[in-house]
Amino acid sequence: MVGSGFQRLRKSPWEILSSAIFSSILVVSSQLALAMVPHFFPSFSLVSMLPIAGVVFVATVVIGRWCRRLLGVPASAPAFVLFNVFFLWGVYICIIRQAVPSLLDAILNAECALLLFGLYRIFSSDPGMVSYDSSRSTEASCNGFSDFSQCENSSLFPRVRYCTSCKTNIRGFDHHCPALGNCIGQKNHRLFMVLLTGFVIAESSYTMCSTRYITRFLNTSRVGLEANLSLNMVISTMLFSILQVLWQVVFLMWHLYCICFNIKTEEWINWRKYPEFQLNIPAPAQQGSAFSEIRFFNPYDKGFVGNIKEFLKPKH
Template structure:
């Protein structure tokens, strides 16, 4: 079976009923989790936004699936009764739609037209990118290509080490989640519902950057809305629906940006070194990353150390990443 055929089998093996029910469960969990976050400014109206951030963070550590007992109970109930569970990509989509809805309903009216068009375009592009990465081929090579065949078998020696050319599929790795071999496998991304490999690595990076920019923009716009509303209302802003939703979604966006920036920096670091996340974590499984230091007087036992045969220097590594074709 070809890579495309294998991918198609994986994408369509779930019935339409399961997909619909999973989406409904995901939507319900997002509404519950966002409602729990919206209750924070109502319960703690005297707290400043900075003080509300760690409180929201504690809820978001379990968000969007376990942010409250009601969410936990609903998740278990749906799995037992319907035989389905929430879908991580659906949770991402519904959270994005929720923030977009709050923006259109409340924040948009205080935002300049040009910035408003930019934010709406961002959200639309993110949804299109999510669909593309969810339905696209990450670089699956087919069932007949086993994990062991995709690993270069040479172990390098400290003495006389020379750069060697690797076979085309030397970086094919096996994904336990998808049960498939993927060329250029970086990691399996539950949030995007697919492996990240040779064919969608650039799209993955664009999506992460897009989410950081979109959520930072939302934070800026919601902050402006809060400031303008507080200046026109003497009190009670935090006690109405719009105030609760804007503040809670603003805190949610800030928390998302904080961890996503660290996540983005890690992947940019790996690109600059031309190493995949899976290779960095599991380098001892892949012989091409081994360099054996031969025994010497006073050190009778050989020692295995890490080497990166794919490193072509920062500029060369970035060029190779940018030249990768989808």
């Protein structure tokens, strides 16, 4: 009998609702905390505010996690990501949009809409879950292992890795992404790269639009409580976007490197777990040692062009 593969762990409707509500509260709290940075440090430059904003944001998230555990509310990193997108888009529409040209306004709104669509697609995508045969022959060949990569006949499951978070085997498994609540594997790796690039572009566009608003605000020299609150919110969300871009660019560069050399993140970190990446180098005879040296060897590397073609090739 051939099964349809493992399914990701499902939550009850109450767990989904409670985690979504808590995530929305955490987003608003963290963004309001960030808005206090320009309020209390108005004389600081944006560069000086950036590390302070990073510390404030991390501290707020840590406190939020502590409160979540205290209240027994299940975590939902995807909801946190989703509500942050909605929050920044809302700040843009309500405040920043008035200082942005029509063409740039249309571009940013399109980028936000595409981000939401991309998040929906990757939240619900199949990363490449592997069906398995529950017959005696398969059980014998795998010695009861649920992780196919640990089977004696692991060649039957090339580049299939086990995700401990989803409790399933994924073909072309790169990593489990907590922020997206899904594994990144053979079937959704390209979507993940497009989405990651989209975040960098959208947040960079948001930063550019925020700069236009701040410049216009300073030139007009408006005063009043409402204007100051608006300015602080724009500055704080811009700092948030810059912080996101900084780590996302590094993350994007890493994944581009992996694509160019046809190596997965999981394989690079844990290559000693997988025999195909181990090259035994015998010890020189003159040293009189019986031990051989194990070095890393990538059997899947087809050259720069070949690796990129394989990544772009449609996956079924």
